[in-house]
Amino acid sequence: MDLQLKEKVVLITGGAKGIGAAIARGCAREGAVPVFVDKDVEAGKQLKAELCGAGAKCGFIQADLLPAENCAAAVDQTLREFDRLDVLVNNVGVNDNVGLEHGSPDKYVSSLKLNLFHYYNMAHYALPSLKKAQGCIVNVASKVAMTGQGKTSGYTSAKGAILSLTRDWACELLPYGMRVNAIVPAEVMTPLYQWWLSTFPNPEEKLKHIVSKIPLGKRMTQPEEIAAMVLFLISPQASHITGQHVLVDGGYVHLDRALT
Numbered sequence: 001m002d003l004q005l006k007e008k009v010v011l012i013t014g015g016a017k018g019i020g021a022a023i024a025r026g027c028a029r030e031g032a033v034p035v036f037v038d039k040d041v042e043a044g045k046q047l048k049a050e051l052c053g054a055g056a057k058c059g060f061i062q063a064d065l066l067p068a069e070n071c072a073a074a075v076d077q078t079l080r081e082f083d084r085l086d087v088l089v090n091n092v093g094v095n096d097n098v099g100l101e102h103g104s105p106d107k108y109v110s111s112l113k114l115n116l117f118h119y120y121n122m123a124h125y126a127l128p129s130l131k132k133a134q135g136c137i138v139n140v141a142s143k144v145a146m147t148g149q150g151k152t153s154g155y156t157s158a159k160g161a162i163l164s165l166t167r168d169w170a171c172e173l174l175p176y177g178m179r180v181n182a183i184v185p186a187e188v189m190t191p192l193y194q195w196w197l198s199t200f201p202n203p204e205e206k207l208k209h210i211v212s213k214i215p216l217g218k219r220m221t222q223p224e225e226i227a228a229m230v231l232f233l234i235s236p237q238a239s240h241i242t243g244q245h246v247l248v249d250g251g252y253v254h255l256d257r258a259l260t
Contacts, residue, residue, distance in 0.1 A: 001237065003030050003231055003232070003235035003236075003237060004235055004236045004237070005027065005030040005031060005032040005231070005234070005235055006030070006031035006032065007031065007032070007033065008027075008032045008033065008086040008087060008234075009032070009033045009035060009078065009082045009084050009085050009086050009087070010023075010024075010027045010032050010033065010034050010035065010086065010087040010088075010089060010234065011035045011037070011074070011075070011078050011085055011087065011088050011089065011122075011126065012024055012027075012034055012035065012036045012037065012089040012091060013036075013037045013038075013065060013074075013089065013090055013091050013092040013118065013122060014037070014038060014091040014092025014093065015034065015035075015036025015037060015038055015044075015047075015089075015091065016036055016038035016040050016043035016044040016046075016047050016060070017038070017040060017043050017047075017190065017191050017192075018188075018190030018191055018192060018193075018223055019091060019140060019185065019188060019190060019223045019226050019227065020036060020038070020089075020091045020092070021036070021043075021047055021223070022222075022223035022224050022226065022227035023089055023091070023226075023227045023230050023231070024036045024047060024051065024058065025047075025051070025224075025227070026224070026227040026228065026230070026231045027231065028051045028054065028056035028058060030231060032087075033056075033057045033058060033059070033082055034051070034056075034058050034059075035058065035059035035060075035061065035078045035081075035082065036048075036058070036059070036060055036061070037061045037062075037063050037065065037074050037092070038060070038061075038062065038063075038092075039062065039063070039064050041062050044060040044061075044062055045060065047060065048060040059077075059078065059081050059082065061074050061077050061078070065092060065118040065121070065122065066113055066114065066117075066118065068117070068118075068121045071118055071121035071122045071124075071125050072121075072125045074122070074125075075122070075125040075126050075129070076125075079129060084129065084132075084133060085126055085129035085130060085133065085135065086130070086133045086135040086136075087130075087135050087136055087137070087138070087234045088122060088123060088126045088130060088135070088136075088137045088138075089137075089138045089140070089230060089234070090118075090119040090122055090123065090137070090138070090139045090140060090162075091140040092118065093114070093115040093140070093142075093155070093158065093159075094114065094115070094155075094192065095142075095144075095152055095155045095196075096111050096114060096115075096152075096154060096155060097151060097152055097155075098110070098111040098152065098153055098154035098155070099150070099151035099152055099153050100151075100153050101151070102151065103153060103154065107154070108153060108154050108157075110154075111153075111154020111155060111157075111158065112154060112157060112158055114154075114158075115154065115155055115158035115159070116157075116158035116161050116162065119139060119162055119165065120165065123137060123169065130178060131173075131176050131178065134176065134177045134178060135178060136178055136179040136180065136181075136233070136234055137166075137169060137178070137179075137180045137181075138180075138181055138182070138183060138230050138233050138234060139162050139163075139165065139166050139180070139181075139182045139183070140162075140182070140183050140185070140226075140230075141159045141162045141163050141166075141182045141183065141184045141185075141245070142155070142159040142184065142185060142186075143184055143185065143186040143247070143249060143252060143253050144156045144159055145159035145160040145162070145163050145184070146163075146184065146253055147253060162182060163182055163184075163245055166180055166181060166182040166243065166244075166245065167243050170242045170243030171243070174242075178242075179233075179238070179239075179241065179242035180242055180243065181233045181238075181241060181242060181243070181244045181245075181246060182244070182245045182246065183226060183229055183230055183233070183246055183248060184245050184246065184247045184248070184249065184253070185221060185226050185248060185249060186214070186221065186247070186249035186250070186252035186253060187210055187211070187214060187220050187221060187249070187250075187252065188220060188221045188222070188223060188226060189220040189221070189222060189223070190223055193220075207220075213252070213257050214249075214250045214251070214252050215250060215251035215252065215255040215256075215257065215259050216250035216251045216255075217250060219250070221248060221249060221250055225248055226248050229246055229248050233246065
């Protein structure tokens with residue numbers, strides 16, 4: 001299937017590792033121009049070298065997106081380097097375990113800044129260019145917005161808000177022919193997830209317990225499987241899909257786990 005993404009400029013936050021890097025690689029394979037924003041300079045340089053070495057056109061922007069002005073700067077740099085912006089993929093975030101019992105009001109606000117505010121800020125500053133291109137937005141959320149998890153009030157709040165923003169933006173941007181959708185991953189094997197597993201006394205046993213709860217195949221979702229859905233959603237092949245929350249999770253959220 002030709003996704004018709006050639007020369008489309010795709011701005012990806014948190015794009016140097018994990019899900020973001022898988023999306024960037026997928027874009028490059030389709031002939032699009034991934035521009036990935038990440039704080040990790042080394043990972044960003046390595047991914048850029050990898051993609052450029054394979055003949056792809058791409059960009060790397062080293063930035064911390066917590067300050068709104070850095071979001072504006074990332075958009076501006078993309079436009080300076082590539083003269084257009086067709087797609088925004090809001091992806092960066094981290095489960096920082098700010099809960100109700102062991103958090104605080106200040107930590108809760110900090111968690112929202114870490115996981116939510118830059119989704120709005122990036123979309124706000126990218127919007128004029130996205131309107132011009134009649135582009136689209138994909139927001140990466142999390143299954144915790146639907147299932148809860150406990151002890152993670154900040155992250156869960158942010159991801160729930162992201163699902164709501166997706167629907168609201170889809171409504172607001174209808175007059176411009178723009179589409180906005182959300183991807184909802186569950187258990188995805190990324191470097192961050194591997195680090196989280198390493199914090200347990202027996203990581204292998206913890207992983208075995210987790211995958212036993214995933215109905216389809218009793219295995220983790222791979223970043224490339226998330227990326228494949230993102231690529232479809234940003235392509236003209238998905239031209240009549242907007243305002244959707246698409247779960248790529250092996251049935252984790254909606255299937256009865258008694259099936260496992």
